[in-house]
Amino acid sequence: MAQPVGIGPATGGDHVHRSFRTAVVALRLCDPEVAPSALADDYGGLVGLLADLPPDTDIPDVDALGTIMTHAWGSTTIDALVRTNSVRQAARTANVHHSTMQAHLETIAAELGYDPLDDGIGRTRFGLASLVWRLRNSRVLDLPAPGHTAHGSPR
Known part of the structure:
Protein backbone atom coordinates (compact mmCIF):
# COMPACT_ATOMS: atom_id res chain seq x y z
CA MET A 1 0.00 0.00 0.00
CA LEU A 53 -8.74 28.63 0.69
CA PRO A 54 -6.75 30.33 -2.08
CA PRO A 55 -3.04 29.56 -1.54
CA ASP A 56 -2.07 33.25 -1.54
CA THR A 57 -4.58 34.32 1.13
CA ASP A 58 -2.95 36.80 3.50
CA ILE A 59 -3.20 35.40 7.04
CA PRO A 60 -0.87 37.26 9.44
CA ASP A 61 -1.17 34.52 12.10
CA VAL A 62 0.33 32.03 9.63
CA ASP A 63 3.27 34.35 8.97
CA ALA A 64 3.83 34.68 12.72
CA LEU A 65 3.80 30.90 13.09
CA GLY A 66 6.46 30.73 10.41
CA THR A 67 8.70 32.82 12.66
CA ILE A 68 7.96 30.55 15.62
CA MET A 69 8.74 27.48 13.52
CA THR A 70 12.33 28.70 13.13
CA HIS A 71 12.91 27.73 16.78
CA ALA A 72 14.12 24.15 17.29
CA TRP A 73 11.13 23.60 19.59
CA GLY A 74 8.57 25.39 17.38
CA SER A 75 6.94 22.55 15.49
CA THR A 76 6.73 20.15 18.43
CA THR A 77 5.42 22.83 20.77
CA ILE A 78 2.78 24.16 18.40
CA ASP A 79 1.56 20.66 17.60
CA ALA A 80 1.36 19.78 21.31
CA LEU A 81 -0.50 23.00 22.17
CA VAL A 82 -3.02 22.48 19.35
CA ARG A 83 -3.69 18.85 20.27
CA THR A 84 -4.07 19.24 24.04
CA ASN A 85 -6.13 21.24 26.52
CA SER A 86 -3.53 22.58 28.93
CA VAL A 87 0.10 23.59 29.27
CA ARG A 88 0.78 20.50 31.41
CA GLN A 89 -0.76 18.16 28.84
CA ALA A 90 1.17 19.88 26.06
CA ALA A 91 4.39 19.53 28.07
CA ARG A 92 3.80 15.78 28.49
CA THR A 93 2.99 15.42 24.79
CA ALA A 94 6.15 17.33 23.78
CA ASN A 95 8.20 15.56 26.47
CA VAL A 96 9.38 18.78 28.15
CA HIS A 97 9.00 20.23 31.65
CA HIS A 98 5.83 22.26 32.12
CA SER A 99 7.84 25.39 32.93
CA THR A 100 9.67 25.00 29.60
CA MET A 101 6.33 24.68 27.83
CA GLN A 102 5.07 27.77 29.67
CA ALA A 103 8.13 29.73 28.51
CA HIS A 104 7.55 28.58 24.92
CA LEU A 105 3.88 29.54 25.19
CA GLU A 106 4.85 33.04 26.37
CA THR A 107 7.20 33.40 23.38
CA ILE A 108 4.42 32.23 21.04
CA ALA A 109 1.88 34.62 22.58
CA ALA A 110 4.30 37.53 22.25
CA GLU A 111 4.91 36.71 18.57
CA LEU A 112 1.22 36.21 17.77
CA GLY A 113 -0.02 39.14 19.85
CA TYR A 114 -2.70 37.05 21.57
CA ASP A 115 -3.02 34.08 23.93
CA PRO A 116 -3.26 30.94 21.77
CA LEU A 117 -4.80 28.98 24.65
CA ASP A 118 -7.57 31.49 25.26
CA ASP A 119 -10.83 29.58 25.59
CA GLY A 120 -12.37 31.91 23.04
CA ILE A 121 -11.27 33.00 19.64
CA GLY A 122 -7.53 32.74 20.42
CA ARG A 123 -7.58 28.93 20.40
CA THR A 124 -9.55 28.91 17.14
CA ARG A 125 -7.16 31.38 15.48
CA PHE A 126 -4.17 29.38 16.67
CA GLY A 127 -5.55 26.04 15.48
CA LEU A 128 -6.56 27.38 12.08
CA ALA A 129 -3.23 29.16 11.60
CA SER A 130 -1.44 25.92 12.50
CA LEU A 131 -3.39 23.95 9.89
CA VAL A 132 -2.83 26.57 7.18
CA TRP A 133 0.90 26.71 8.02
CA ARG A 134 1.11 22.91 7.79
CA LEU A 135 -0.70 22.96 4.43
CA ARG A 136 1.57 25.64 3.01
CA ASN A 137 4.72 23.88 4.23
CA SER A 138 3.74 20.28 3.53
CA ARG A 139 6.34 18.20 1.71
CA VAL A 140 4.39 14.95 1.37
CA LEU A 141 3.82 15.51 -2.36
CA ASP A 142 7.46 16.38 -3.09
CA LEU A 143 9.20 13.82 -5.25
CA PRO A 144 12.51 12.34 -4.13
CA ALA A 145 15.68 13.40 -5.91
CA PRO A 146 16.38 11.36 -9.06
CA GLY A 147 18.55 8.31 -8.41
CA HIS A 148 17.49 7.86 -4.77
CA THR A 149 15.33 5.19 -3.21
CA ALA A 150 12.58 5.91 -0.70
CA HIS A 151 15.14 5.56 2.10
CA GLY A 152 17.46 8.21 0.68
CA SER A 153 20.30 5.94 -0.44
CA PRO A 154 21.47 5.91 -4.07
CA ARG A 155 20.16 3.17 -6.30
Whole structure:
Protein backbone atom coordinates (compact mmCIF):
# COMPACT_ATOMS: atom_id res chain seq x y z
CA MET A 1 0.00 0.00 0.00
CA ALA A 2 1.20 3.50 -0.82
CA GLN A 3 1.96 5.85 2.04
CA PRO A 4 1.26 8.52 3.11
CA VAL A 5 -2.45 8.46 2.35
CA GLY A 6 -5.20 11.08 2.51
CA ILE A 7 -8.75 9.75 2.58
CA GLY A 8 -11.73 11.88 1.63
CA PRO A 9 -15.27 11.35 2.90
CA ALA A 10 -17.53 8.72 1.34
CA THR A 11 -19.84 10.45 -1.09
CA GLY A 12 -22.12 10.01 -4.05
CA GLY A 13 -21.01 10.55 -7.62
CA ASP A 14 -22.09 14.19 -7.66
CA HIS A 15 -19.59 15.08 -4.92
CA VAL A 16 -16.56 12.96 -5.84
CA HIS A 17 -14.62 16.09 -6.79
CA ARG A 18 -15.15 17.48 -3.25
CA SER A 19 -14.08 14.19 -1.65
CA PHE A 20 -10.93 14.17 -3.79
CA ARG A 21 -10.06 17.79 -2.92
CA THR A 22 -10.49 17.16 0.81
CA ALA A 23 -8.49 13.91 0.54
CA VAL A 24 -5.59 15.91 -0.94
CA VAL A 25 -5.83 18.41 1.95
CA ALA A 26 -5.85 15.52 4.46
CA LEU A 27 -2.79 14.05 2.72
CA ARG A 28 -0.95 17.37 2.87
CA LEU A 29 -1.76 17.67 6.59
CA CYS A 30 -0.47 14.15 7.20
CA ASP A 31 2.80 13.64 9.07
CA PRO A 32 4.18 10.38 7.63
CA GLU A 33 6.65 10.06 10.52
CA VAL A 34 3.79 10.00 13.05
CA ALA A 35 0.79 8.67 11.13
CA PRO A 36 0.99 7.36 7.55
CA SER A 37 -2.63 8.23 6.79
CA ALA A 38 -5.07 11.05 7.45
CA LEU A 39 -8.85 11.14 7.21
CA ALA A 40 -10.54 14.28 5.92
CA ASP A 41 -13.46 13.47 8.25
CA ASP A 42 -11.16 13.95 11.26
CA TYR A 43 -10.97 17.66 10.42
CA GLY A 44 -14.74 18.11 10.10
CA GLY A 45 -15.80 21.26 8.27
CA LEU A 46 -12.30 22.72 8.50
CA VAL A 47 -11.07 20.47 5.71
CA GLY A 48 -13.59 22.01 3.31
CA LEU A 49 -12.56 25.52 4.30
CA LEU A 50 -8.91 24.60 3.80
CA ALA A 51 -9.66 23.02 0.41
CA ASP A 52 -11.37 26.25 -0.71
CA LEU A 53 -8.74 28.63 0.69
CA PRO A 54 -6.75 30.33 -2.08
CA PRO A 55 -3.04 29.56 -1.54
CA ASP A 56 -2.07 33.25 -1.54
CA THR A 57 -4.58 34.32 1.13
CA ASP A 58 -2.95 36.80 3.50
CA ILE A 59 -3.20 35.40 7.04
CA PRO A 60 -0.87 37.26 9.44
CA ASP A 61 -1.17 34.52 12.10
CA VAL A 62 0.33 32.03 9.63
CA ASP A 63 3.27 34.35 8.97
CA ALA A 64 3.83 34.68 12.72
CA LEU A 65 3.80 30.90 13.09
CA GLY A 66 6.46 30.73 10.41
CA THR A 67 8.70 32.82 12.66
CA ILE A 68 7.96 30.55 15.62
CA MET A 69 8.74 27.48 13.52
CA THR A 70 12.33 28.70 13.13
CA HIS A 71 12.91 27.73 16.78
CA ALA A 72 14.12 24.15 17.29
CA TRP A 73 11.13 23.60 19.59
CA GLY A 74 8.57 25.39 17.38
CA SER A 75 6.94 22.55 15.49
CA THR A 76 6.73 20.15 18.43
CA THR A 77 5.42 22.83 20.77
CA ILE A 78 2.78 24.16 18.40
CA ASP A 79 1.56 20.66 17.60
CA ALA A 80 1.36 19.78 21.31
CA LEU A 81 -0.50 23.00 22.17
CA VAL A 82 -3.02 22.48 19.35
CA ARG A 83 -3.69 18.85 20.27
CA THR A 84 -4.07 19.24 24.04
CA ASN A 85 -6.13 21.24 26.52
CA SER A 86 -3.53 22.58 28.93
CA VAL A 87 0.10 23.59 29.27
CA ARG A 88 0.78 20.50 31.41
CA GLN A 89 -0.76 18.16 28.84
CA ALA A 90 1.17 19.88 26.06
CA ALA A 91 4.39 19.53 28.07
CA ARG A 92 3.80 15.78 28.49
CA THR A 93 2.99 15.42 24.79
CA ALA A 94 6.15 17.33 23.78
CA ASN A 95 8.20 15.56 26.47
CA VAL A 96 9.38 18.78 28.15
CA HIS A 97 9.00 20.23 31.65
CA HIS A 98 5.83 22.26 32.12
CA SER A 99 7.84 25.39 32.93
CA THR A 100 9.67 25.00 29.60
CA MET A 101 6.33 24.68 27.83
CA GLN A 102 5.07 27.77 29.67
CA ALA A 103 8.13 29.73 28.51
CA HIS A 104 7.55 28.58 24.92
CA LEU A 105 3.88 29.54 25.19
CA GLU A 106 4.85 33.04 26.37
CA THR A 107 7.20 33.40 23.38
CA ILE A 108 4.42 32.23 21.04
CA ALA A 109 1.88 34.62 22.58
CA ALA A 110 4.30 37.53 22.25
CA GLU A 111 4.91 36.71 18.57
CA LEU A 112 1.22 36.21 17.77
CA GLY A 113 -0.02 39.14 19.85
CA TYR A 114 -2.70 37.05 21.57
CA ASP A 115 -3.02 34.08 23.93
CA PRO A 116 -3.26 30.94 21.77
CA LEU A 117 -4.80 28.98 24.65
CA ASP A 118 -7.57 31.49 25.26
CA ASP A 119 -10.83 29.58 25.59
CA GLY A 120 -12.37 31.91 23.04
CA ILE A 121 -11.27 33.00 19.64
CA GLY A 122 -7.53 32.74 20.42
CA ARG A 123 -7.58 28.93 20.40
CA THR A 124 -9.55 28.91 17.14
CA ARG A 125 -7.16 31.38 15.48
CA PHE A 126 -4.17 29.38 16.67
CA GLY A 127 -5.55 26.04 15.48
CA LEU A 128 -6.56 27.38 12.08
CA ALA A 129 -3.23 29.16 11.60
CA SER A 130 -1.44 25.92 12.50
CA LEU A 131 -3.39 23.95 9.89
CA VAL A 132 -2.83 26.57 7.18
CA TRP A 133 0.90 26.71 8.02
CA ARG A 134 1.11 22.91 7.79
CA LEU A 135 -0.70 22.96 4.43
CA ARG A 136 1.57 25.64 3.01
CA ASN A 137 4.72 23.88 4.23
CA SER A 138 3.74 20.28 3.53
CA ARG A 139 6.34 18.20 1.71
CA VAL A 140 4.39 14.95 1.37
CA LEU A 141 3.82 15.51 -2.36
CA ASP A 142 7.46 16.38 -3.09
CA LEU A 143 9.20 13.82 -5.25
CA PRO A 144 12.51 12.34 -4.13
CA ALA A 145 15.68 13.40 -5.91
CA PRO A 146 16.38 11.36 -9.06
CA GLY A 147 18.55 8.31 -8.41
CA HIS A 148 17.49 7.86 -4.77
CA THR A 149 15.33 5.19 -3.21
CA ALA A 150 12.58 5.91 -0.70
CA HIS A 151 15.14 5.56 2.10
CA GLY A 152 17.46 8.21 0.68
CA SER A 153 20.30 5.94 -0.44
CA PRO A 154 21.47 5.91 -4.07
CA ARG A 155 20.16 3.17 -6.30
